[in-house]
Amino acid sequence: MTEDLSTVLEEILATARASQDRGKVADYIPELAGVDPSRFALSVVLADGSQHSVGDTDVGFSIQSVSKVFALAIALGRHGDRLWARVGREPSGLAFNSILQLEHERGIPRNPFINAGAIVVTDAALAGHAPREYLGELLRFIRAAAEDDGIHINDAVARSETETGHRNVALAHYLRSYGNLLNPPEMTLGAYFHQCAVEMTCAQLARAGRFLTAAPGMPRMVAPGRVRRINALMLTCGHYDGSGDFAYRVGLPGKSGVGGGILVIAPGRASIAVWSPGLNAQGNSKLGTEAVEHLARRMGWSVFG
Known part of the structure; x- marks a missing residue:
């Protein structure tokens, strides 16, 4: 899986860097208006504890609603x-x-x-x-x-x-x-x-989400029943009025922020963080959504089988 994941991440990075439509940064918050829209990062922490990252994963950003x-x-x-x-x-x-x-x-x-x-x-x-x-x-x-x-x-x-x-x-x-x-x-x-x-980096955010995977060896921050409920709310409500579309396209719980970050959970498998500052019309990262859709499809990660 590690080699396949590394290949998929590099493909996603190349696609993101070549994209001409990156969305629009959240310019209604002055401190976010100046963020470089070309930034892109994707980091995945697997259930075995290994972390795999591409792009600007060590650059800090405002996690906002995440x-x-x-x-x-x-x-x-x-x-x-x-x-x-x-x-x-x-x-x-x-x-x-x-x-x-x-x-x-x-x-x-x-x-x-x-x-x-x-x-x-x-x-x-x-x-x-x-x-x-x-x-x-x-x-x-x-x-x-x-x-x-x-x-x-x-x-x-x-x-x-x-x-x-x-x-x-x-x-x-x-x-x-x-x-x-x-x-x-x-x-x-x-x-x-x-x-x-x-403020966190993409790599930090991916590690912070590990407790929601409920995978063995991951941090136990809250009770297992509460983990399930938080994930359920992330799936149904985590992307505002774009939540249904995200669930349809990605099939995983996720929470977005207008800073361009998204935390995504593949239960039992991985904690995923993506950052691309440009947003779509619903206030969710445009390239970030596309990236995790590609990742979930290629890796076969979905709560729906």
């Missing part, structure tokens, strides 16, 4: 199934920052991976802790998962999001108006913006 996976793990650890009284588990079918559905459903976000749902999850993860304490816990969790203490929060990105995240501010106050935000909105948003500004 951080919601780790925040959800912490919030579930604090609250268990009580969390689902505050946030749903269904695909949204709308843009990740939409307020329409939130109004219709009276302040209960459709799932934990759209922005409103992630703000509620962060609010729940705070659970009486100061934002600094929660963010320290989040970083310790991610560092332990990746076995790498070099992972950090990019303060410039966090400031950029704080200064321009007006729609997220509106979502937070709307949640508060329905009693579904327990901390002051400014406190929860401060934690949320810094959470999204976690």
